[in-house]
Every structure is written in structure tokens, then in C-alpha cells.
Amino acid sequence: MIVVTGATGVLGRMVVENLVRRAPDERVVALARDPQRAADLADRGVQVRPADYDQPDTLRAAFDGADKVLLISVPVPGVRLRQHRAVVDAARAMGASFLAYTSVAHADDTPMPVPDHERTERYIAESGLPYSFLRNNWYSEVYLPVAGQAAATGEVIGASGTGRIASAPRADYAAAAAAVLAGDGHENSVYELSGDSAFTKAELADLVSDLSGEPVTYRDLPADGYRDALVAQDVPAPEAAFLARVDEGIAAGGLADTPGTLARLIGHPTTPLAVTLAPAVRA
Numbered sequence: 608m609i610v611v612t613g614a615t616g617v618l619g620r621m622v623v624e625n626l627v628r629r630a631p632d633e634r635v636v637a638l639a640r641d642p643q644r645a646a647d648l649a650d651r652g653v654q655v656r657p658a659d660y661d662q663p664d665t666l667r668a669a670f671d672g673a674d675k676v677l678l679i680s681v682p683v684p685g686v687r688l689r690q691h692r693a694v695v696d697a698a699r700a701m702g703a704s705f706l707a708y709t710s711v712a713h714a715d716d717t718p719m720p721v722p723d724h725e726r727t728e729r730y731i732a733e734s735g736l737p738y739s740f741l742r743n744n745w746y747s748e749v750y751l752p753v754a755g756q757a758a759a760t761g762e763v764i765g766a767s768g769t770g771r772i773a774s775a776p777r778a779d780y781a782a783a784a785a786a787v788l789a790g791d792g793h794e795n796s797v798y799e800l801s802g803d804s805a806f807t808k809a810e811l812a813d814l815v816s817d818l819s820g821e822p823v824t825y826r827d828l829p830a831d832g833y834r835d836a837l838v839a840q841d842v843p844a845p846e847a848a849f850l851a852r853v854d855e856g857i858a859a860g861g862l863a864d865t866p867g868t869l870a871r872l873i874g875h876p877t878t879p880l881a882v883t884l885a886p887a888v889r890a
């Protein structure tokens with residue numbers, strides 16, 4: 608039995624759909640805070656169970672009979688380490704034999720402002736549960752609003768300098784997670800998962816220009832200036848500060864690695880950035 612957490616989230620739903628296609632004979636269980644929102648998955652033969660990381664009682668029942676587990680990281684920094692630990696504890700207590708975790712690129716040595724991933728990885732490793740760390744690079748979809756705005760304003764702003772971003776769309780990461788969950792021999796593995804190629808924000812501007820047919824330039828700012836520019840565009844101050852720190856991490860090379868592991872796991876090249884961004888630019 609394969610249990611997938613966060614199944615009403617964007618990535619979780621894709622993983623469950625992948626597993627149903629890839630391993631039709633496997634029993635797939637989808638965990639959801641609100642099972643009603645996973646009714647379509649239940650219609651397709653997936654067992655949907657309620658699970659709230661803030662209510663540990665729900666977790667034990669959720670992992671009853673679990674063999675393999677996918678823990679999809681929680682969106683909210685700060686609280687999520689406690690929530691991840693609750694999931695690991697419950698999976699282990701209920702006898703799971705394998706836990707995959709969606710982490711971040713080079714979690715143990717990253718300049719990106721996401722320390723919860725390294726702490727979660729350490730907690731999992733110390734739990735004794737056989738694991739696979741799926742160290743996802745950034746989602747290409749992160750740049751959908753950036754591309755849409757750039758097409759409208761003719762400008763991409765940032766503070767990432769010549770730092771490169773090896774993003775891939777969620778669908779590719781979901782396919783990799785399903786391959787690991789449905790396959791064998793992934794115990795105690797660490798996979799650095801990223802797109803086959805990486806782009807700078809200046810190249811992102813060039814791409815939006817190519818897709819839109821209009822001139823688009825990149826304006827590189829100091830991190831504080833980028834944060835202030837985002838606030839001036841009505842981005843909430845904490846999010847603007849986070850995004851500025853993300854760009855500092857990109858400038859330091861945190862998302863640049865392209866080892867080709869994602870393509871190898873999914874069995875085909877990763878989806879080019881242009882394919883993900885084209886609809887937003889044309890809209």
C-alpha cells in the first residue's frame with residue numbers, strides 16, 4: 608500500500624494520478640484534510656483517508672497498513688517542521704517500510720532560505736525509516752506570474768545576478784515521485800531533481816520576449832532594492848523579503864545544478880521552460 612500525503616495539493620494530486628496510471632494493481636491511499644476535495648480520486652478507485660498534521664490522532668489511522676509513504680512538504684515555513692515530524696512519527700509507528708520526502712535542491716548545503724527541509728531530512732534519517740529524499744529544484748510554475756507580468760510591462764526584475772535556475776514543472780517532479788514509490792531499490796537514496804537546463808533571469812526575460820514578440824529586459828537590483836520594488840508592486844512585505852532572499856540564494860548558485868537525475872527517473876527529457884510559460888505569456 609502506497610500512502611500519499613497532501614493529495615488535495617497540486618503536486619500530491621499529480622503523484623496520485625501518476626501512481627494510478629503506472630501501478631494499477633497497487634493499492635493507493637490519498638490523505639486529505641478535507642476528503643470531500645478528493646472525491647474525484649475516490650471515484651477512480653483511490654482510497655481517501657482524512658489526515659491533518661495538526662491532529663496526530665488522525666495520522667495513525669491514516670497510515671494503517673502503509674508500506675510506502677510519500678510526505679509532501681507543507682507550504683507554511685516555521686510550523687511545518689513540527690508537522691513533518693508528526694507524519695514521520697505516525698508512519699514509523701504504523702510500520703511503514705519506506706518514506707519518500709519532497710525536499711529542496713542540495714538541502715544539506717543550500718543557500719536558499721528553506722532550512723526546514725534539511726531539518727526534516729535529518730529527522731527522517733535519524734528515525735531509522737528507509738527513505739528517499741526527492742530534492743526538488745524550483746517549480747517552473749513559480750515563474751508563470753513573473754512571465755505574465757513581464758509580457759505586460761516589458762521588464763523582469765530580480766536580485767539573482769547571473770545565478771541560474773534549473774526548474775522543472777510539477778508534473779515532472781510528480782512523475783519522478785511516482786517512479787520512486789512504484790519502483791524498487793530506492794532505500795536510503797538522495798535524488799537531486801532539476802530541469803535538464805538552467806536559466807538566468809536575463810535569459811528568462813529573453814524567453815518572454817521571444818514568446819510575446821515584444822522587447823523584455825532584465826533589471827538586476829540589490830536584494831533590498833528588489834524587496835522594496837516588490838512591496839511597491841503590492842507584494843506583502845514578508846513575501847517580498849522572502850523572494851529577495853530566494854534571489855540571493857539563486858545568485859549564490861543554490862538552484863543551478865543540472866545533474867540529469869530527474870530525466871533519468873522519468874525516462875525522458877524534462878519539460879522545457881518555454882512549454883510551461885507560453886500560455887501565461889499569450890494570455
Ligand SMILES: NC(=O)c1ccc[n+]([C@@H]2O[C@H](COP(=O)([O-])OP(=O)(O)OC[C@H]3O[C@@H](n4cnc5c(N)ncnc54)[C@H](OP(=O)(O)O)[C@@H]3O)[C@@H](O)[C@H]2O)c1
Pocket residue numbers: 612613614615616617618619639640641658659660661679680681682683690709743744745746747749
Ligand atoms: N520547489 C518549489 O518551487 C516549490 C514551490 C512552492 C511550494 N513548494 C513546496 O512543495 C509542496 C507541494 O507543492 P504544491 O504546489 O502541491 O503545494 P499545495 O498545493 O499548497 O499543497 C500542499 C498540501 O499540503 C496540505 N497540507 C497543508 N497543511 C496541512 C495540514 N496541517 N494537514 C494536512 N495536510 C496539510 C494541503 O492540504 P489542503 O489541500 O487541505 O490545503 C495540500 O494538500 C509545498 O507544500 C511546498 O512545501 C515547492
